[in-house]
Amino acid sequence: xxxxxxxxxxIAKPPSPFNHVVRAGDFLFLSSQLAVDLQQHxxxxxxxxxxxxxxxxxIRFLLKSAGSSLDQVVKIVVYLKDVKRDFExxxxxYQEYFKPExxxxxxxxxxxxxxxxxxxxxxxxxLA
Numbered sequence: 733x734x735x736x737x738x739x740x741x742x743i744a745k746p747p748s749p750f751n752h753v754v755r756a757g758d759f760l761f762l763s764s765q766l767a768v769d770l771q772q773h774x775x776x777x778x779x780x781x782x783x784x785x786x787x788x789x790x791i792r793f794l795l796k797s798a799g800s801s802l803d804q805v806v807k808i809v810v811y812l813k814d815v816k817r818d819f820e821x822x823x824x825x826y827q828e829y830f831k832p833e834x835x836x837x838x839x840x841x842x843x844x845x846x847x848x849x850x851x852x853x854x855x856x857x858x859l860a
Contacts, residue, residue, distance in 0.1 A: 733757045740797045744773035753798050760798050760860050764811060764853035765790040766845070777849035780818040784825040787854040792829075800858045802829055809855040810840040818851060 738753035738760070746752070746763075752770075754761045767776040767783035770790055777783070792802050808830070812818050819840065830836065836856075845853060 738798045740770075740794060743770040747773065753794050755798070755860055758860050759806075760795065760800055760858045762791060762794055762856045762858070764809070764855040765794070766847070766850045766853045770794075775847060775849050780812075780821045780851050781825050783850070783852045784822045784854070785828075787852060788825070788829050791854060791856045795856070795858055798860065800860055802858075803834070804859040805830070805836040805856050806859060807857040808836050808838040810838065811843040811845070811853040811855070812840060813842070813844060813851040815840065815842040822852060 733756055736755040737751045738755055740752060743752065750763050752763050765787040767778055767786040768774065768790070769776060770793065776786055778786070788802075791805075795801055795804065810822065810826075812822060845851070
């Protein structure tokens with residue numbers, strides 16, 4: 733099995749040494765997404781609901797660009813700066829995209845972001 737970095741046209745090169753999407757076999761591994769404009773690599777910030785929505789929209793865009801979709805997501809890892817404060821609002825937005833009957837496996841953990849304006853990062857693994 734080979735590792736293939738998936739090139740996504742129209743997005744800014746990340747400022748750190750990572751790629752947004754890497755394919756290995758039949759799986760796509762996405763770097764954690766946050767409330768950022770991928771075209772300009774500009775942090776958008778906002779409420780936890782707004783940040784969650786933007787992160788998932790980024791995931792949707794990256795998956796579509798790689799030939800997949802949210803329906804093909806098999807695992808999600810949610811990193812929240814403050815789980816007690818933000819879990820309910822995050823989960824409300826999350827359920828707009830992932831219905832309980834077909835939702836991927838998920839874990840939610842508390843973790844600080846190195847970026848001050850970021851309260852959530854969402855990592856996804858999907859079928860290609």
